[in-house]
Amino acid sequence: MSDTRALTRLAFEAVRAAEEAAIAASYWVGLGEKESADQAAVDALRTGLNAMAMKGRIVIGEGERDEAPMLYIGEEVGTGEGPEIDIALDPLEGTTLTAKGMENALAVLSLSPRGGLLYAPDTYMDKIAVGPGLPAGVIDLDATPEANVANLAKAKNVKPSEITVCVLERERHQYIVDGVKAAGARVRMIPEGDVAGLMGSAGLGAVADMYIGRGGAPEGVLAASALCCIGGQMQGRLHFRTDEERGRAHRVGVTDLDRKYDLDELASGHNVFIATGVTNGDLVDGVRIENGMAHTHTLLLDSADHSIRRIRSTRPV
Numbered sequence: 001m002s003d004t005r006a007l008t009r010l011a012f013e014a015v016r017a018a019e020e021a022a023i024a025a026s027y028w029v030g031l032g033e034k035e036s037a038d039q040a041a042v043d044a045l046r047t048g049l050n051a052m053a054m055k056g057r058i059v060i061g062e063g064e065r066d067e068a069p070m071l072y073i074g075e076e077v078g079t080g081e082g083p084e085i086d087i088a089l090d091p092l093e094g095t096t097l098t099a100k101g102m103e104n105a106l107a108v109l110s111l112s113p114r115g116g117l118l119y120a121p122d123t124y125m126d127k128i129a130v131g132p133g134l135p136a137g138v139i140d141l142d143a144t145p146e147a148n149v150a151n152l153a154k155a156k157n158v159k160p161s162e163i164t165v166c167v168l169e170r171e172r173h174q175y176i177v178d179g180v181k182a183a184g185a186r187v188r189m190i191p192e193g194d195v196a197g198l199m200g201s202a203g204l205g206a207v208a209d210m211y212i213g214r215g216g217a218p219e220g221v222l223a224a225s226a227l228c229c230i231g232g233q234m235q236g237r238l239h240f241r242t243d244e245e246r247g248r249a250h251r252v253g254v255t256d257l258d259r260k261y262d263l264d265e266l267a268s269g270h271n272v273f274i275a276t277g278v279t280n281g282d283l284v285d286g287v288r289i290e291n292g293m294a295h296t297h298t299l300l301l302d303s304a305d306h307s308i309r310r311i312r313s314t315r316p317v
Contacts, residue, residue, distance in 0.1 A: 002095035004270055004304050005011025006083045007111060010054055011272040013299060014111060019296045019313055021091050021107035022276040026287035026294075029279055030101030041091035041107055041278075046070050049087070054078035056111075059119045060088030060218040064248060073122065073252065086300045088221050094193040099281060104193040104281035109274050110225035112138065116269040118221050118261065121248035124239040125217035126195075130210050131202035132231030141235040141260055145179030145212060152210055153185075160184040166197045166208040173213050180212075195275070195285055198223035202232040204299070204308075205282030214239055226273040229301035230308065233261040249313040273301040284310070292316055 024044035028037035042062060049056060056078035061071045071077075071089060078085070087109060092098060094105035110117065128141050130152060136153045139148050145165070153160045157221040167173050180187050188208050190197045194215040201211035204226075220236045227234050237260050240246045249257060276298040277284035285297040294317045300309040 002314050004059045007085070007113065007270055007272060008302065008304060010052055010083070010085065010111060011274070011302060013052050013301055014049070014109060014272070014274055015298050015311060017045055017052070018107045018109055018274045018276040020048050020297060021045035022278045022287050022296055023289075023294045023317065024196070025092050025098055025105070025107065025278045026289065029098055029105075029159070029286075032099050036100035038092045039093050042070050045089065045091045045107065045109070049077040050079070053082040055080055055082060055084045055146050056087050057085070057114070058089065059086045060090075060221050061118050062091070063122045064251075067288035086112050086114055086117045088117050088218065088225060090195070090218060090222060092183070092276070092278065093139055093219065093222075097192050101279065102191070103279055104190070104196045104283070105278035105286070106193070106196065106281070106283070107276045107278060108195055108222055110222055110267070110271055112225070112267065112269060112271045116267065116271060117225060119252045120221050121245065121252050121254060123217050123245045123248060124214055124241070125220040125236045126239055127198065127215045127223075127234065127236045128210070128212050128218050129198050129201055129223065129227060129234040130232060132189055134233065136233070137238070139210065139233055139235065141237060142277045145176050146183040148210065148212065149180060149185045156209070161186070163210065164188050166190060166201045166207045166211045168192070168194050168197060168213045168215055170213070176212050187190035195219045195223050195226075196281060200227050200282050202227055202230060221266055222273070225271045226301055228267040228271045229273050229303040230306060232263070236261045236268065237268060271303045273299075275299045280299075289317060
């Protein structure tokens with residue numbers, strides 16, 4: 001079986017694993033217990049992945065082995081038979097969103113043949129992204145927010161006032177907010193969940209034209225996998241706050257700590273991306289449990305044919 005066919009087959013098995021993770025986390029929505037919700041999602045996702053016929057390796061996970069007992073970076077999952085697959089995942093993207101009963105909590109993972117996803121350390125990443133159909137080089141991580149807004153508006157043949165930039169609501173991003181407003185554009189603030197924010201800026205979900213900001217490197221690679229499937233542009237640069245974080249980078253083979261990564265360096269080749277809603281949101285609906293049945297909504301993207309599938313499933317619980 002070709003690598004493409006094998007990965008496409010595994011994608012639908014991975015959808016079931018993501019659905020089980022979302023269902024497990026959904027029991028904790030609004031209860032203020034983000035650690036319990038995350039652990040429930042981790043347990044369910046790991047069980048699902050270990051049932052899949054593959055030699056899986058976690059390249060983006062819950063942290064390093066000494067910090068996370070399960071789904072840690074470098075852990076091997078699957079039956080040990082079948083294709084070699086690299087996996088990036090976040091069993092519960094939006095733990096605080098789940099705990100507070102807010103929108104856009106997701107169970108997220110992506111799969112690629114070995115080497116298709118950046119083996120990134122668990123640290124921060126500066127990111128900028130736009131959707132497909134734009135001239136190459138329209139965004140630049142090293143340019144000012146004002147310049148990026150102006151270049152994007154010119155490429156879209158619209159006024160800057162017609163551009164909306166998605167920004168994670170953090171004090172460190174005030175200069176981005178100020179720059180976007182100075183350029184005459186609009187800001188869409190999100191409290192958490194920059195995977196959904198990045199994807200929304202690429203034309204999926206919420207209305208935004210561009211994403212700028214610093215968030216988790218794992219979320220950056222996951223979003224890059226999604227963009228690899230549907231098109232778009234993205235740049236990222238790892239951001240290190242301590243020597244310990246720089247050590248993490250060296251341990252996973254990152255030697256150029258100042259490198260500016262393009263999309264095809266973050267995710268390349270055949271990628272599939274899966275996001276199942278835990279709570280209702282911009283991309284998918286959340287889990288709904290009624291009369292002993294769990295209803296789920298999943299987004300499945302596949303770079304092999306650039307397909308976008310929205311899957312609704314119902315199963316007993």
